[in-house]
Amino acid sequence: MFIPLTLTGCLSTEERRGEAKEKDVYELSIAIDSQEDTVTGIFMNKFADLLEEKSKRRMKINRFPNSQLGGDGEITEAVQNGNIAFVVQTTAPQVSFVPEAAIFDAPMAFKNLDVARKVLDGELTEKLKEYYANKKLILLGYADQDFRVMSSNKKVEKMSDLKGIKIRTMENPNHIAFWKLVGANPTPMAWSEVYIGLQQGSIDAQENPIETIVASKVYEQQDDIILTNHILHTLCLIGSPSIINELPEELQKIIYEAADEAKVYARKMTDERNESRVKIIEDSGTKIIPFNEKLFNDMRAASEPVWKSLEEQIGKDLVNTLRSEIDKAEKE
Ligand code: MLT
Numbered sequence: 001m002f003i004p005l006t007l008t009g010c011l012s013t014e015e016r017r018g019e020a021k022e023k024d025v026y027e028l029s030i031a032i033d034s035q036e037d038t039v040t041g042i043f044m045n046k047f048a049d050l051l052e053e054k055s056k057r058r059m060k061i062n063r064f065p066n067s068q069l070g071g072d073g074e075i076t077e078a079v080q081n082g083n084i085a086f087v088v089q090t091t092a093p094q095v096s097f098v099p100e101a102a103i104f105d106a107p108m109a110f111k112n113l114d115v116a117r118k119v120l121d122g123e124l125t126e127k128l129k130e131y132y133a134n135k136k137l138i139l140l141g142y143a144d145q146d147f148r149v150m151s152s153n154k155k156v157e158k159m160s161d162l163k164g165i166k167i168r169t170m171e172n173p174n175h176i177a178f179w180k181l182v183g184a185n186p187t188p189m190a191w192s193e194v195y196i197g198l199q200q201g202s203i204d205a206q207e208n209p210i211e212t213i214v215a216s217k218v219y220e221q222q223d224d225i226i227l228t229n230h231i232l233h234t235l236c237l238i239g240s241p242s243i244i245n246e247l248p249e250e251l252q253k254i255i256y257e258a259a260d261e262a263k264v265y266a267r268k269m270t271d272e273r274n275e276s277r278v279k280i281i282e283d284s285g286t287k288i289i290p291f292n293e294k295l296f297n298d299m300r301a302a303s304e305p306v307w308k309s310l311e312e313q314i315g316k317d318l319v320n321t322l323r324s325e326i327d328k329a330e331k332e
Pocket of ligand 1: 212
């Protein structure tokens, strides 16, 4: 992938020597795989706006939505190599760079967004920051695009209803193992084939956040959306240490402050947009089946082997930290 130097966020030699002056303008880039009209895009734009405002335009942020600089993997690699300053993306594609990001594959972890967000702001993320740093990435913070939920043409009110349901999943071994454990028949398939797969009946169900279910119009092909809340759809903002650490200290401080503020804003947007998207689904005649604690707990119990397998994949320490942080957040 070719990235023009002027768009990369690279600094001049003079700046690298720390001789930058008050008036110097730093041109940095941020890229996302998603479209701009998504919470990922909103997170990107808010962060970029805040950097420009707070630095009184000493930072100019070039924004590249919609895979303009490549897909998620390519963008992350460019951030790692210091060719792009920032990226916002979910943790799934980061696993090939930071295997410990698979901690968010732990199924049925959070009963609600309040618990999830407390955990995302706690000790687990502090530990993950070190793993990202070891891979030449700065973890600046996590927002979310709510939970992945199930949509289906078969009724799901209790665990036994999941038996044999042909559900499309991503090509993720932890996700596939989870759906098998709860009795379903997981069928990995490219996202682009899901709408037609549902229309033609080659699959009965799929799972994604409400925002994605509406953007793709998948709800048109489904009778029910079941609020299973089975996996959090994280939105992770990461930065390039070889760019950030070369900036003047006051600008580095602004980056961390802006990341914190943009994260809170993105979460608010997730909540607000969800209400309007739920309405679109209900108006279409597709039913929303509310969160059912018994179903959640039964699916959680069945999925314990995935948690055990994560202990082997990424170590007991992270998995135990996730478990204890959830306990703490649920009691608060
Ligand atoms: C998937 O299920 O493949 C993704 O969540 C869809 C997306 O990228 O929006």
